Amino acid sequence: EAQVTQNPRYLITVTGKKLTVTCSQNMNHEYMSWYRQDPGLGLRQIYYSMNVEVTDKGDVPEGYKVSRKEKRNFPLILESPSPNQTSLYFCATYDGNTIYFGEGSWLTVV
């Protein structure tokens, strides 16, 4: 079954404590991306990756890092989380026609 798996699904953390949200896909897609979803703003792209070792900034990259060391994994790193990064995060892959989303990670920074 085609899957995009992200973990953790729910997390409450404190300001400044580094955290990583993992993302893994089993579809062998080259393109992966991260989005955040906030009320009234829809989905905004944070970072995307067109292939291994190739990453680029989306619309809202500030405060985030990513890495793409292998095709299936695309972790999102918050080096020093702040309350304005409280959001619902989605990892996704793209096959050129369709975007496949993970189930989302609810992150609260207090």
Added chain:
Amino acid sequence: SQQGEEDPQALSIQEGENATMNCSYKTSINNLQWYRQNSGRGLVHLILIRSNEREKHSGRLRVTLDTSKKSSSLLITASRAADTASYFCATTGGFKTIFGAGTRLFVKA
């Protein structure tokens, strides 16, 4: 910047009625897609229409695209309570996909 913008922001209808949602965008696109999201879950792809297509059907869904007006519409016919969800349009140009803020559809049984 947000490109796709849905209209209306929210829509409440009775089961059996049709629901129409509109999407406008600003720049040239390769294709336009519609997604559905149940509350707090991941988005699910519904239908894609390419820039050289004008209309597309899939089951109870009908999508139109007018590239001259930079707009698209999604029609859900004979709506069901299970259609209650948020619906997003997304435009793709190159490798960037941009989502609108979505239309929240509520179908009353």
